[in-house]
Amino acid sequence: MSVLGSINRNIKSRLAGLGAGQLAESDDDRLVADLRHALSDDRVRFDGAERSLLSKDASVYRGGVAGPTCFPISTQEVQAIMRIAADHGRGVVPRGAGTGLSGGAIPLGAPIVVALTKMNQILDVDLDNRVAWVEPGVINLDLTRHLVPLGFHFAPDPSSQQVCTIGGNVANNSGGPHCLAYGVTNAHIEALEVVLPDGEVAMLGGLDPEPAGLDLRGVFVGSEGTLGIATRVAVRITKNRPAVKTLLLSFETIGDAADTVSGIIADGIVPAALEVMDQRITEAVENYVGAGYPKDAGAVLLAEVDGLAAGIEIDARRIEEIGRSHGATQVRIAADDAERALLWKGRKTAFGAIAQIAPDYYLHDTVVPRSELANVLAQVYEIAERHELIVMNVFHAGDGNLHPLLLFDGREEGVLERVHAAGREIVEASLDAGGVLSGEHGVGVEKQAYMNRMFSDDDLDHQDRLRRAFDPGCRANPGKVMPIGHSCADIQALRSVPTGVWG
Amino acid sequence: MTEQSRALVDTGSRLTHGRAVIDFAEEVGAEGPIAVVGGRTRWEVGGLPTVEPRLVSAPSGIVDYKPEEMVARVGAGTTVGELNAALSQHGQRSALPDRGGTVGGAVAVGENDRDVLRWGAVRNAVLQVTYVSAEGKVVSGGGPTVKNVSGFDLPRLVVGSLGTLGALAEVILRTNPLPAVSRWFRSQANPFDLYDQLLAPSCVLWDGSTTWILLEGYGPDVDAEAGRASEVGALTETEGPPDAPGPRRWSLPPGELRRFALDCSEPFLASIGVGTVLTTVVQDRGSSSPAVAAVHDRMKLLFDPSGRMNPGRNPEVR
CATH class of the missing domain: 3.30.465.10 (Uridine Diphospho-n-acetylenolpyruvylglucosamine Reductase; domain 3)
Incomplete structure (x- = not known):
């Protein structure tokens, strides 16, 4: 049974107990009328195609059919939507670019979808405080492109940075290759203006280093839309790197590459990035972009050091030595910015490159202690082989953040069951090695059922309390993150599910 | 253990x-x-x-x-x-x-x-x-x-x-x-210009007239950073910064330190680029907005309904 299948069955059985029934058509009509009155006719959509389209994000999960989709252009409009949702007893799902990989943006229970893509203005770049105020729909790479001429950039750089939004980065506490040295999104958010589920507007955090009160900003980042909707974000901007050196190390085996990564960290070096690609993905990437990656190497390690000129020379030399002591067959150092850009293009387009091998893929995301990388990778290959699946590994090795890619053809009978079974075993293997469920994709609906494998009931009970302090009615992105049974109010919010959407 | x-x-x-x-x-x-x-x-x-x-x-x-x-x-x-x-x-x-x-x-x-x-x-x-x-x-x-x-x-x-x-x-x-090298420097130059000029200082402190800078990392990089800073004003190597002038800790947006210095009549030591200030008087931090206070109150009530954990203390009052 697939993970979502089991979740859906759980929800279904509970819904039956609560007497959930068919929502009257006129309820939807009244809701749409209220929303159109608050926004405008053209920015509230409720046609079949839109609702069906928004039942998916970039994950393999499909939710129910979306309720009305709103495209607000101001905090006041988001506030109005939130209040109308409360009046109508409906859930609210925020949505950015829809690039999420854990099903965090899919609608459960015909909620109002709040698409924040029209709130896409860079409001202010404040060099005195080294922050930029942006709306949530600003695209990650657009922000950095805006900042670079000023001598700054936004450090988190997820692979989807060409399309993903800052609001999505906040919701998922996104990472990326350069988070090894610079930290994930949470370390780069200074303040957040949010609309709480009751419609109140709150400013969380602040531009000062130690704002009074609980760190509600830190708690909000990574909460996957379950605590409210961010409408303005103050992101920390980071000085551009004075010097950079990028190395490509080739190995006969992925184990050697993984051991090199452990060796580098153990040596006290914190590079800007340490990315590993196995032979299959390296070959696919090379065919796709022609970056000069060695197709015959068992694995490659892309290492980048940045900072001050002398230090990066010392660290680069040390990385080369450590690599060679672990059997590196070739060490190539990017000669210039063009060569570096090409190497990174290969890494960042890896997921596009696999289309030549199989039509579908399932990208996993777990974290293990760095010293366990080689061990868990060996298990990942064994698991995939046993389930007759092709697996490719391209991952943020410096953080121990694995991203096994299971390739398949969705038209093949029964293949999804095998994909999910293999995925489940990969998660278990990661947890057994002392790892965690997710490094950067979040829990969404994908990892809900695993939460109680990592946390005790008391642990989850406190996470649930945290959530309810923001959202007593559990109407913000209902049915996500917390496993079923830990947040009964979520089920209340799902009462209005039209029958049949869970099939 | x-x-x-x-x-x-x-x-x-x-x-x-x-x-x-x-x-x-x-x-x-x-x-x-x-x-x-x-x-x-x-x-x-x-x-x-x-x-x-x-x-x-x-x-x-x-x-x-x-x-x-x-x-x-x-x-x-x-x-x-x-x-x-x-x-x-x-x-x-x-x-x-x-x-x-x-x-x-x-x-x-x-x-x-x-x-x-x-x-x-x-x-x-x-x-x-x-x-x-x-x-x-x-x-x-x-x-x-x-x-x-x-x-x-x-x-x-x-x-x-x-x-x-x-x-x-x-x-x-x-x-x-830990860094290979840690060295303190002192300068009379404008602290904000010094901070902007430096690529990666560990600490820049200012008492309204003198600036203390901590540079750390590999030796040649520390030398190079010191060289860059001295383009703004003369630098002297020193033992370290003075003791805090008082026990009170302020938290300000770093961009407000210029104005703070103009308004403040007490001795202070401000962290440039950070916004922490140590001084003798208590900061008036205002109070939380009603919306934030409501979340705080619910959080406390959900985690500690009887109010038994560290009674009397309030994270909103610093």
């Missing part, structure tokens, strides 16, 4: 708790007001206890330290000095400020180290927390790896909560490598 604390007890989560944590949970219990005592170095932050609480002490000792993973699991009652001494044997350090207090105290108060530009904020260094709840149960949040987005962020909720949501028992912290 005592033999007793090595015994691990399975409580259902994947994290097994040491006997010392279980004993601490029994000590905290489920009834009556309690306050956790650390080094009493920041005892007055957020207000003094209003009722006479039972005083308890968290377990101490380093439970597990993996230098090659750059993480350390440590009892909340361990002193920061002891922790950093153990880490320094492997060329590392934590982000916690060492003022003679404990790890638990530093996390509960949440104030950053003076050299926060190098070590990072405390809130970004706490990977996992284990605390005893108001109901006397052992609760953990976060995870042992340097990167983790599994579920809600209890560690960030606990940092700076002054022990009002739970009694901190144990934390997992990320560690950082």
